[in-house]
Amino acid sequence: MNSVSIIDRKKCFSCRSCVQVCPNNAIDMQENREGFFYPRLNESKCVDCGLCLKHCPSFEPYEQNDFEKSSCAVWVKDDRKLFESSSGALFSAVAEKVLENGGVVFGAAYNNDLFVEQICIENINELYKLKGSKYVESTTNSTYSEVLAYLKNEKKVLYSGTPCQIAGLKKFLDKDYENLFTMDLICHGVPSERLFHKYLEWQSEQLGGKIIYCGFRDKDVGGCSCNGKIKTKTKTKTVLSALDPYYSSFIRCETYRESCYSCPYSSLKRPGDITMGDFTEITEIIPEIDFSKGLSLCIIDTKKGQALFNLIKDSFNIIPLEFSQYISIKSNLQKPSERPDVRDFVYSGILELSAKKFFKRFKEASRFYFIRFYSRKILSKITPAFIKKFVKRIIRGKAK
Ligand SMILES: Cc1cc2nc3c(=O)[nH]c(=O)nc-3n(C[C@H](O)[C@H](O)[C@H](O)COP(=O)(O)OP(=O)(O)OC[C@H]3O[C@@H](n4cnc5c(N)ncnc54)[C@H](O)[C@@H]3O)c2cc1C
Ligand code: SF4
Ligand code: SF4
Ligand code: SF4
Structure with missing residues (x-):
């Protein structure tokens, strides 16, 4: 067998390169x-030519030519743009530049039914669709073929997404194009769209209306930390990650696609030209820095990435960084997320249970958890600092 039917399902990224190349x-x-989603082979149509396997980023990971990478912490000087993005607005600045130069930009957007898909935009007015992190698997559809058509027409193309999506695109194209630019995310994993929609159903039952918006990183409800908003036509609900079953299980790595737990792109070997990530951990390097409005980690992976960054750098505040300063605190640049035992349990019953019963199994959905969370918060606020220090010292002593 020369087709992708030999690929271990646990290692398939759902990039759809095989589908589009056959x-x-x-x-x-x-x-x-x-x-x-996983590929399904129609044996009666397959002639065993091996093309799909050759273009599969799981069969043989995509590797870039060597380049001396550099990195920095960045945040855009324009506060309005900073507010609209998840981190430091690195993505939208690069996207704007490409669009201003007559190019097109691909990235993850919600469709009208809140399914997340890779789409193409040609106009700055549409950029808002791609801004912001959507914490669910984004479907690539036939975007790789669309990219190829644009490249052949000599259009500049920027493709942004998870590293496996960028690797899939590069394997699909099979050669470098001067007019292609790519940006990958530091990525710890993606839940399925079925789980996400089960969650929207649960939220919809609680709010009594169809959900029309789901934001995971709305800065008006918590700076650049992981909090968001859910909206129906008439109601808006703030979603605190610590009290939300979907969000907290996502952060705890319990709901990811199987390939995420052995992801070959959880390393400094990046498939993109520029890598973007959150960087709240910067206080471990520079304690006095104020990152409350958002800040990105930016890694320049290729010469092209450097050229692109040079075009936008004047609109950013920049702090150059050595890899050794942060590699130990950005774990997904070193290794894939660990698969917790509870991963098997999390998806069980997804087809059989009602949304209410399904999410009742998560501790964050219980009243008791809610009360405990706020009691602890209040207690922490009213307890004098010297008592907190004393308790911490006792706990540390016991831990030794
Ligand atoms: C699923 C996921 C996991 C992440 N995990 C980490 C992590 O562990 N550590 C870390 O440092 N950063 C992580 N990030 C990246 C981070 O949240 C920001 O997206 C990134 O820093 C870019 O921020 P920005 O302000 O430049 O741009 P934004 O305006 O926030 O740009 C959004 C960009 O993200 C892309 N995007 C959004 N959702 C998806 C999706 N579902 N699939 C593919 N692409 C998407 C868009 O295409 C666009 O390029 C993750 C992002 C996602 C989507
Ligand atoms: S015909 Fe070739 S490309 Fe298509 S599925 Fe078979 S081996 Fe893969
Ligand atoms: S990783 Fe992509 S190309 Fe490979 S089998 Fe999965 S969907 Fe197909
Ligand atoms: S963790 Fe790896 S396999 Fe999973 S979505 Fe991210 S890049 Fe793809």
Whole structure:
């Protein structure tokens, strides 16, 4: 067998390079019970030519030419733009530059039914669709073929997404194009769209209306930390990650696609030209820094990435950084997220249980957890600092 049917399902990223490269339309994508998509081979159409395997980023990981990378912490000087992005607005600054120069930009956007898909925009007015982190798997659809068509027409193209999506694109194209620019995310994993929609159903039942907006990183409800908002036509609800079953299980790495737990792109070997990430951890390096409005970690991975960054750097505040300063605190630049035992349990019952019953199994959905969370917060606020120090010292002593 020379086709992607030999790929270990636990290592497939759902990038759809195989689907788009097959000359005989012998592959389509099929959803499993958890809601993740995998290729399905139609043997009667397959001629075993091996093309899909050759273009699969899981069969052989994509590797870039060597380049002396550099990195920095960045945040855009324009506060309005900073507010609209998850971190330091690195993505939107690069995207704006490409669009201003007549190019097109691909990235993850919600469609009208709140499914997340990679889409193409040609106009700055549409950039808002791609801004912000959506913590769910984004479907690539046929975007790799669309990119190829633009490249052949000599359009500048910026493609942004998870590292496996960028690797899939590069394997699909199979050669470098001067007019292609890519940005990958530091990525710890993605939940399935079925889980996300089960969550929207649960929220919708609580709010009594169809959910029309779900933001994971709304800076008006918590600076650049992980908090968001859910909206129906008439109501808006603040979502604190610590009290939300979907959000907290995402942060605890319990809900990811199987390939995320062995991700070959959780390293400094990046498939993109520029890598972007959150960087709240910067206080461990520079304690006095104020990052409350958001800040990005930016890694320049290639010469092209450097050229692109040079075009936007004047609009940013920049702090140059050595890799040795942060590599130990950005774990997904060193290794994939660990698969917790509870991962098997989390998706069980997703098809059978009602949204209410399904999320009742998460501790964050219980009243008791809610009360305990706020009691602890209040207690921490009213307890004098010297008592807190004393208690901490006792706990540390016991731990030794
Ligand atoms: C699923 C996911 C996991 C992440 N994990 C980490 C992490 O562990 N550590 C870390 O430092 N940073 C992580 N990030 C990156 C971080 O949250 C910011 O997206 C990044 O810093 C860019 O911020 P920005 O302000 O420059 O741009 P923003 O305006 O926030 O840009 C959004 C960018 O993210 C892309 N994007 C959004 N959602 C998705 C999606 N579901 N799939 C593919 N692309 C998407 C858009 O295409 C666009 O390029 C993650 C992002 C996502 C989407
Ligand atoms: S081996 Fe060739 S024909 Fe068969 S699925 Fe792959 S690309 Fe298509
Ligand atoms: S990783 Fe991409 S190319 Fe490989 S089998 Fe999965 S969907 Fe197909
Ligand atoms: S962790 Fe790896 S496999 Fe999972 S979505 Fe991110 S880049 Fe893809």
